[in-house]
Amino acid sequence: MVIDITKTRVLMDLKHGRPLVGCRFDSSGRYLFASSEDDFIVRFDLLTREKVTLAGHSSWVRGMAFVAKPTLVPAASIPSLAILGGLGATRKPTPFVLLSGDYHGNLLWWRGEEDQPKPFRTVAAHAGWIRAVAVSPDRAAVATCGNDQLVKLWSAADGRPLATLEGHTSHVYNLAFHPSGTRLVSADLKGNIKDWDLATGKLVRELDAKVFHKYDSGFGADIGGIRGIAFNAAGTQLACIGITNVSNAFAGVGNPLVVLFDLADGKPKLLKPKDAFQGTGWGVNFLPDGTVVGAGGGGQGRIWFWNPADAANTHTVTVPTNARDMALHPDGSTLAIAGANGNCLIYSMNQAPAVPPKK
Amino acid sequence: MNICDYACGTADHTVNRRLFLGGGAAGLAGFAGMTTPAAARELKSVQKRMLVIFLSGGVSQLETWDPKPNTDTGGPFRAIPTSVPGIHMSELLPEAAKRMHLLTLVRGINTKEDEHGRGATIMLTGRRTEPGLVYPHVGAVAAKLLTDKDAELPGHIQITPRGGGGFNKEDAAFLGPKFASVTLGDGKPPADLLRPATLTTDAEREAFRRKLNDRFAKSRRSAQTEAYTESYEQAAKVVARADAFDASREDPKAADRYGRHDFGRHMLLARRLLEQGVTFVKVSHTNYDTHHENFDFHIEQLGEFDRPFAMLLDDLKERGMLESTLVVVMSEFGRTPRINDRYGRDHWSKAWSVAMAGCGLKAGAAVGKTNANGTAVTDREVNGGHLFHTYFRALGMDPTKNFYPAGRPVPIADPKAAAIHEILA
Amino acid sequence: MGSEPPLRERIDRQIAAGLPNYDAIAAPIANDSEFLRRVTLDLTGRIPSAADARAFLADSSADKRTKLVDALLASPEYARRMQEIFDVLLMDRRRDSKVPRAEWEKFLRTSFAANKPYDELVRDILSSDGADPKTRPAAKFFLDRDLEPTIVTRDISRLFLGRNLQCAQCHDHPLVDDYKQEHYYGIQAFFNRAFLFPKADDPKAVIAEKADGEVNFISVFDPKKAQKTTPPAVPGWKPIGDPKLEKGKEYKVPPKKDVKPVPAYSRLAQLATAVTADENIAFRRTAANRFWAIMMGRGLVQPLDFDHSANPASHPALFEMLAEEFEEKNYDVKGLLREIAMSKTYQRSSEPTAAGKDLAEDRYATAILKPLSPEQLGYATMQATGLTDVYRTELAKKYTEEALHAKLASNLGPFRSLYGTRAGEPEEGFASTLDQTLFVKHGGHIRNLIAPRTGSLVDRAAKLAEPSRVAEELYLTVYTRLPSDEERRDIEDALRGSANRTAVLGDIVWAMLASAEFRFNH
Known part of the structure; x- marks a missing residue:
């Protein structure tokens, strides 16, 4: 397939009705899971357009991740959503596990493909909010982080605690496994990024993303944090997104920013929106060609594309609502936005003209 | 401008000014009558004090005293049980929750004013802003009514998060500069x-x-x-x-208990000042004007507020001072039940809460109710006037009495309101 | 009229008639020092320099007090003093919003310097709509109040009618039978059609007016809640009805978006004339009373804005006479002040006789001790410590009152902010607050003023060898009088054997500045 970011357009507008907090595509690409301020997770089946509500959390969920065998649905075999008029996944659901972490600190296990998934395991993982959940490339470990300033590792198979990584001195906002599976990075409110060796549990190095943090002395409070994080497929770059240049924390006056680290030398590169947009960057990903895509919002939302080589903001898409999270489809050419207006917007970046999906 | 308002024409108001100046106004004897040493001594022995903790910007009632978890407006936090069965608070106040048996919550406040300055005026003067008329702040009124004539320290002190100190002649209005606040910017001396x-x-x-x-x-x-x-x-x-x-003269262990941050230090200073006989202390904690990221900010701000507040309650209780010290936690207003698209809550005066303690108030009680998702008061609606009456009733004063600026009678508290009698001893 | 004795004598006669055996009880006439300090403070807001004091004390001419009063009234400092008094009176230390302070002050200052009749000054203030740059400064009274109806009504009634009608807004005044709710709205009706154009928060806003609109009011005491209205009216006088205008001809310039309307008939234009009209005796009564109070320390009617039948003047005949005379003499301010200053009543000592000790101050048997205004205190402190003289010397040939004032002005700031009352509120009674006392006690400002510099008081005194001459220099400079023998000895004792003469002198000057004798005009 050929991606043309300038062709990015809305493919589907999936309504939930209550403001959304987070969104993720499952590994097969058939489902989009979106979490909401009503404490539910909704599963949109992109094939059948069926919407199922997952009840189990009693607070908001922002961290979601999946344990699935990729061999069952090889990524390469998933044709473009647009080309197939909706979806390339098989009609027969492939079993997988959804992990979701909420703001009461609970980590829930679900069988994501069931007709009506119910949590089959609940782990009281953190004191206070869980802000992010990630699954290791080998699918053996689950990592979580939260407001207790801790990073924790769990057995994906049985929920056993594997390790606790201590060292952050503020709320831990995000984490991501390195594609090699040997390292984990975690990032906090103050813009400190810690790079952990998973074999030893030791801190290997720290990256400075303090540009994402400010103590607003006028209000007497901290603003910032790494709101989205992603490695590129080769594992040579790490992208983080958040808010910077904050002049008024309590009104959210500041600019979205992506900091792109070259992992070889740890040097940061700042990717800024071309327009003078005010708001927070909430999600970041790498497209297969290395293009960095970020999404965020203030009054309304934006999707920005950057060429990582020269940090140029090559294209920008206006989103009609604050984009509170962004997910990249396994096909690499489809994006989802979790909207504050209660809708999930699915965007296609495929060069081919959009064909409305058939029912 | 309604300084006389509907109460005009009552016996209290027709007191002739000359009579008052001649000392014949019986209505004033209750508080201005410290003319005899015996009366002064008696007052001193039961010297009442007041502490206001002002959460600047407008604290969220939903993240504090009136949580509505798992509703469309509730936000992500839990409501936790308190030391009083049946009363819950936001999980952001774990220490305060353990001391609910010392507290009195007023949950049905509707001040109908969503602008900061005018909201503060309502809460601090018990009246709405009126052109051409400035009413004294609660601290000035308390200082005027309660401060012993021989007191060595000023009766009206406020501790602000930072900035310069000074003497704020505005807030005493017609009571005169003697009762105006002395500001200790960042707790520094005048x-x-x-x-x-x-x-x-x-x-x-x-x-x-x-x-x-x-x-x-x-x-x-x-x-x-x-x-x-x-x-x-x-x-x-x-x-x-x-x-x-000078709060640095307090036991370092106390400083540890209160927390080694500005607000902890300011609260410890407040305790010290109250102990030293200052009538009124206001501590401001900034800031709660969370139009953006209401939840993250409330975690941080209330995380700072909760412990020193609890420590101060404990200390006042332990020292036997809580019976004679009125503690009030207030703001300009509350915050919208609706969560905006930036995870913020905006200004909201229609249904919010204040917490009080001490001075004989009915402890462990919550008066007033809001509906299931906190968008309206459903029971015992009160405004700034009712609260003002309640403060001074609790402090042993009759707030329906008058001041006489330039000979004109001005009731201490808004005559359109009355005290919340259910929570008074 | 021609055979009538001068006003000063008639004042004295009326005052004497206000107390049996007044002549025996009243304090003697103040000595030259006391008089010089008092009248200089009252008429120019300053204390005399030591040189002025020496010269006046040495002058043996019989008419030296007359000459002094005339000289003070002719001085630019007089205009500055009146400017400062009337600025505070009219603007209540508000922050500037539409008319810059400098222009307003200049308007007041030049008016008083030219001895503009007081009624004319008030008409200037009440008739300027701010559109003409030449008369815009006079519109500060309205413009900087944003034409806020309750405040403007209150302040017109307070300042120009001597009656505070604030309590008559919602009903007839509960305590004062004379103050009716219709009075309040009668005043408001003069400007209820006026508004700020283009909008209230525009710093360049001017006053515009519509051709229609009535004031409506209901008494909160009226069980029927009957709605009433009134055309413009000065309390107690016939309302001024609006002329009948042909339909369609209500406007010279009709209202349109972004266009300032001009009505064919302006209610506001009637205000200045109606307030200052001969028939409105309230105006001259309160005007005369205010000037009396400036000089005497209290009004014949007190409070100054509480003129009504149940609150009679302390000397009703004198009050009436003063008001009539002021009006007849075409509101000659300097003339009135001169006569008051030359009266025995004004010139009495502030030291009471044994019999006069416990008399009420409104008998005027003894001069009233008046706390210095923030400006007087500032100027007096600068003069006493020598700063004024240092600046005067620096200016040398370039000296003008304006040039000197420009140099002193920044030093006046702390006095105004600490001793002035709340912005936007009328001056109230005297209070000595902790911040003021700490400012004197520990503040850097006072310390720096006292610190020796060439030509300053401590510097001058330190150079004098003879302790008695040191005492003279200190007392003449700070107190405008020579020290008594006892006071000379005090200074001698203090200086004897001191290692640091300058430090001791600094302490003495500080104590004098902090003393009641300095803080009050006596």
Whole structure:
């Protein structure tokens, strides 16, 4: 397939009705899971357009991740959503596990493909909010982080605690496994990024993303944090997104920013929106060609594309609502936005003209 | 401008000004009648004090005293049980929750004013803003009504998060500058309180000043010249007690308990000032104006507020001071039940809460109710006027009595409102 | 009229008639020092320099007090003093919003310097709509109040009618039978059609007016809640009805978006004339009373804005006479002040006789001790410590009152902010607050003023060898009088054997500045 970011357009507008907090595509690409301020997770089946509500959390969920065998649905075999008029996944659901972490600190296990998934395991993982959940490339470990300033590792198979990584001195906002599976990075409110060796549990190095943090002395409070994080497929770059240049924390006056680290030398590169947009960057990903895509919002939302080589903001898409999270489809050419207006917007970046999906 | 309002024409209001100036206004004897030493002594023995903790910007009632978890407006936090069965608070106040049996919650506040300045006016003066008329702040009223005539320290002190100190003559309005607040910016002592280093002693020049005044007073004196010369003696007393303003003299263990941050230090200073006999202390904690990221910010701000607040309650209780100290936690207003698209909550005065403690208020009680998702008051709606009445009833005063600025009767509290009697002892 | 004795004598006669055996009880006439300090403070807001004091004390001419009063009234400092008094009176230390302070002050200052009749000054203030740059400064009274109806009504009634009608807004005044709710709205009706154009928060806003609109009011005491209205009216006088205008001809310039309307008939234009009209005796009564109070320390009617039948003047005949005379003499301010200053009543000592000790101050048997205003205190402190003289010397040939004032002005700031009352509120009674006392006690400002510099008081005194001459220099400079023998000895004792003469002198000057004798005009 050929991606043309300038062709990015809305493919589907999936309504939930209550403001959304987070969104993720499952590994097969058939489902989009979106979490909401009503404490539910909704599963949109992109094939059948069926919407199922997952009840189990009693607070908001922002961290979601999946344990699935990729061999069952090889990524390469998933044709473009647009080309197939909706979806390339098989009609027969492939079993997988959804992990979701909420703001009461609970980590829930679900069988994501069931007709009506119910949590089959609940782990009281953190004191206070869980802000992010990630699954290791080998699918053996689950990592979580939260407001207790801790990073924790769990057995994906049985929920056993594997390790606790201590060292952050503020709320831990995000984490991501390195594609090699040997390292984990975690990032906090103050813009400190810690790079952990998973074999030893030791801190290997720290990256400075303090540009994402400010103590607003006028209000007497901290603003910032790494709101989205992603490695590129080769594992040579790490992208983080958040808010910077904050002049008024309590009104959210500041600019979205992506900091792109070259992992070889740890040097940061700042990717800024071309327009003078005010708001927070909430999600970041790498497209297969290395293009960095970020999404965020203030009054309304934006999707920005950057060429990582020269940090140029090559294209920008206006989103009609604050984009509170962004997910990249396994096909690499489809994006989802979790909207504050209660809708999930699915965007296609495929060069081919959009064909409305058939029912 | 309704200074006389509907209460006009009642017996209290027709008191002739000359009669009052002549001391004949019976209505004032209750608080201005400290004319006999016996009365003054009695008052001193039960000296009442007031502490206001002002959460600037408008704290969210939903993240504090009136949580609505798992509703469309509730936000992500839990409601946790408190030391009083049946009453819940937001999980952001774990320490306060353990002390609910000392607290009184007023959950049905509707102040109908969503602008910061005017909201603050309502909460601090018990009245809405009126052009051409400025009412004294609660601290000035408390200082005026409660401060012993012989008190050495100012009766009205506010501790602000930062910035300069100074004397704010605005907030006493017609009560006069004597009752205006002394501001301790970041808890620092008032300007010029401490003798400058270059002035090793001022005993000699003070003696000379007294000599000059005595000589002048032999042939010329008036109430004003007396007040002027006396102000130096009073200032000397305050200077001599400059330690009262210095929280660093408190036990370091107390400082640890309160928390090693600005608000912890300011609350410890408040305790010290109250113990030293200051009538009214207001501590401001900034800031709660969370139009953006309401939840993250409330975690941080309330995380700072909760413990020192609880420690101060414990200390007042332990020292037997809570019975005579009225504690009020207030804001300009609350925050919208609706969560905006930036995870913020906006200004909201229609249904919010205040927490109080001490001074004989019914402890462990919650008065007033809001509906299931907190968008409206459903029971016992009150406004700033009711609260103002309640404060002064609790402090043992009759807020329906009048002040007489320039001879005109002005009721202490808004005559359109009355005290919340259910929570009064 | 021609055979009538001068006003000063008639004042004295009326005052004497206000107390049995007044002549025996009243304090003697103040000595030259006392008089010089008092009248200089009252008419120019300053204390005399030591040189002025020496010269006046040495002058043996019989008419030296007359000459002094005339000289003070002719001085630029007089205009400055009046500017400061009337600025505070009219603007209540508000922050500037639409008319810059400098222009307003200049308007007041030049008016008083030219001895503009007081009624004319008030008409200037009440008739300027701010559109003409030449008369815009006079519109500060309205513009900087944003034409806020309750405040403007209150302040017109307070300042120009001597009656505070604030309590008559919602009903007839509960305590004062004379103050009716219709009075309040009668005043408001003069400007209820006026508004700020283009909008209230525009710093360049001017006053515009519509051709229609009535004031409506209901008494909260009226069980029927009957709605009433009134055309413009000065309390107690016939309302001024609106002329009948042909339909369609209500406007010279009709209202349109972004266009300032001009009505064919302006209610506001009637205000200045109606307030200052001969028939409105309230105006001259309160005007005369205010000037009396400036000089005497209290009004014949007190409070100054509480003129009504149940609150009679302390000397009703004198009050009436003063008001009539002021009006007849075409509101000659300097003339009125001169006569008051030359009266025995004004010139009495502030030291009471044994019999006069416990008399009420409204008998005027003894001069009233008046606390210095923030400005007087500032100027007096600068003069006493020598700063004024230092600046005067620096200016040398370039000296003008304006040039000197420009140099002193920044030093006045702390006095105004610490001793002035709340912005936007009328001056109230005397209070000595902790911040003021600490400012004097420990503040850097006072310390710096006292610190020796060439030509300053401590510097001058330190150079004098003879303790008695040191005492003279100190007392003449700070107190405008020579020290007594006892006071000379005090200074001698203090200086004897002191290692640091300058430090001791600094302490003495500080004590004098902090003393009641300095803080009050006596």
